[in-house]
Amino acid sequence: MVTPTTPTPPAPDAAPQRAASRRDVGVALACGVFVGLMVGAAYAAVPLYDWFCRVTGFGGTTQVAAAAPHAILDRRITVRFDANIARGLPWRFEPEQTKVEVKLGEVVTIYYAVTNLAARETTGTASYNVAPTTTGAYFSKIECFCFTEQVFKPGERREMAVVFFVDPKLAADADQDDLDTITLSYTFYPTRTPATARASGS
Structure with a gap:
C-alpha cells in the first residue's frame, strides 16, 4: 500500500517581503521628518510671532x-x-x-x-x-x-x-x-x- 505524501508548499516569494520592508522604512522616515518639522515650527513660532507683532504693532x-x-x-x-x-x-x-x-x-x-x-x-x-x-x-x-x-x-x-x-x-x-x-x-x-x-x- 502506497502512503500518499503531502506536497511541500512552495517557498514564499521574498520580493513582496522586501517591498513591504521598504514601505515600512519609508513610512518611518516620513514620520520622523514630519515630527522634526513640527518641532522646528514650534521653536520658530515664538520669534516669528514676536517679529510679526513688532512690525505690525499687533496686540x-x-x-x-x-x-x-x-x-x-x-x-x-x-x-x-x-x-x-x-x-x-x-x-x-x-x-x-x-x-x-x-x-x-x-x-x-x-x-x-x-x-x-x-x-x-x-x-x-x-x-x-x-x-x-x-x-x-x-x-x-x-x-x-x-x-x-x-x-x-x-x-x-x-x-x-x-x-x-x-x-x-x-x-x-x-x-x-x-x-x-x-x-x-x-x-x-x-x-x-x-x-x-x-x-x-x-
Whole structure:
C-alpha cells in the first residue's frame, strides 16, 4: 500500500517581503521628518510671532526707532503710563508722572522709578504694550529699560528712562481720528537670579 505524501508548499516569494520592508522604512522616515518639522515650527513660532507683532504693532506691540521723525504736527495726544509687577518679584515700580500731553512726532522722555524691596539681588524683565492696541504701529521707542534684563542690588532704587514719540503717520489713519489718549503699560516679571545663574555656570 502506497502512503500518499503531502506536497511541500512552495517557498514564499521574498520580493513582496522586501517591498513591504521598504514601505515600512519609508513610512518611518516620513514620520520622523514630519515630527522634526513640527518641532522646528514650534521653536520658530515664538520669534516669528514676536517679529510679526513688532512690525505690525499687533496686540499693541510698540515699535523701535533709531531716530526722531522729521516732522512734528500740532495734533496732541495724551499718553498715560501704567506700571505692574508680577507675582514673585519684590519690587516697587511706578511712573514718576501718570500722564503727559505730546504732539505727534515730538520726542519725549519720561521716567519710571524702581526699588528692589528684597535683601538680595533680584532680576526682572519688562513686557509692554499700548492701548488701544491699534496704536501699536504708531508708538515708537528710541530708548527703553524694557530692551534689556534689569538687575537690582538689595534695596537699590533706580530711575529708568523711556524715550518715545507718537508717529506723525497716525494723523493719516482715519480710524484714529477720534483718538485722544494712549496708555503705555509695563509689567515686570522675575527672571533668573544671579545666584542661580552662577550655580548653573551661566
